Amino acid sequence: MILERDFADAHAAADWLAVSVATRLEKALRARDRAGLVVSGGRTPALFFDRLAQQAIEWKLVTVTLADERCVPADHADSNQRFVRERLLVGPAAVAMFVPLSDKIAALPHPWDVTVLGMGEDGHTASLFPDGDTLAQALSPATTVPVVALTAPGAKQRRLTMTLPELTNTHALFVQISGAAKKRVLEDARRADTPPPIGLVLRAAPADSCVVWSPDGGQT
Ligand SMILES: O=C1O[C@H](COP(=O)(O)O)[C@@H](O)[C@H](O)[C@H]1O
Numbered sequence: 001m002i003l004e005r006d007f008a009d010a011h012a013a014a015d016w017l018a019v020s021v022a023t024r025l026e027k028a029l030r031a032r033d034r035a036g037l038v039v040s041g042g043r044t045p046a047l048f049f050d051r052l053a054q055q056a057i058e059w060k061l062v063t064v065t066l067a068d069e070r071c072v073p074a075d076h077a078d079s080n081q082r083f084v085r086e087r088l089l090v091g092p093a094a095v096a097m098f099v100p101l102s103d104k105i106a107a108l109p110h111p112w113d114v115t116v117l118g119m120g121e122d123g124h125t126a127s128l129f130p131d132g133d134t135l136a137q138a139l140s141p142a143t144t145v146p147v148v149a150l151t152a153p154g155a156k157q158r159r160l161t162m163t164l165p166e167l168t169n170t171h172a173l174f175v176q177i178s179g180a181a182k183k184r185v186l187e188d189a190r191r192a193d194t195p196p197p198i199g200l201v202l203r204a205a206p207a208d209s210c211v212v213w214s215p216d217g218g219q220t
Contacts, residue, residue, distance in 0.1 A: 003210040010218025018051035028113040038115040041080025049087035068127035071158040112170040123196025127159035172208040
């Protein structure tokens with residue numbers, strides 16, 4: 001069953017999510033040499049990244065990668081890598097190992113320990129856009145590649161996205177959203193006969209999964 005946690009504001013949601021993710025990474029490091037964390041881009045995770053970066057865990061043993069990336073230079077304002085470098089890989093978390101999204105992530109230990117996703121109002125998550133040209137391949141349970149390139153009318157730039165099997169190959173999955181509109185989209189997606197990508201990801205999600213909601217995204 002997927003838990004749903006509603007918070008009074010973006011700061012409370014970010015605090016709770018940061019502690020929840022850090023707790024799972026610590027648990028993973030008690031069992032293994034390294035822990036693996038998948039995070040998302042967009043704007044919603046900004047406060048969460050600020051809080052997570054300050055958590056006192058063995059960051060040098062944590063590998064961080066992205067659920068999706070825009071096909072832009074790494075220093076471009078829309079680059080998810082840039083966002084992660086500026087907001088998550090700072091302070092104590094600066095010593096984590098960041099691996100940009102590419103097919104090379106197949107060589108990293110699996111399952112991931114924690115995956116944190118966002119969602120757009122069209123029901124996309126990572127860069128699984130409902131109108132994406134390679135969506136069928138990216139959603140297929142039979143897909144063996146971890147990452148596909150995708151072009152969608154709803155996305156400004158061409159994207160790289162983890163496939164559905166890769167996104168859900170994780171011990172714990174969180175979906176962080178804010179605002180009334182996204183809450184409605186997500187609830188509809190969970191009930192739909194033909195769900196958008198977020199609904200399909202949630203149906204394949206591990207037992208340790210949670211949707212984290214706040215009415216606003218906070219000042220980012
Ligand atoms: O394009 C993207 O959109 C989603 C949602 O972004 P947000 O700005 O509404 O938080 C995000 O999760 C994804 O990683 C990103 O590339």
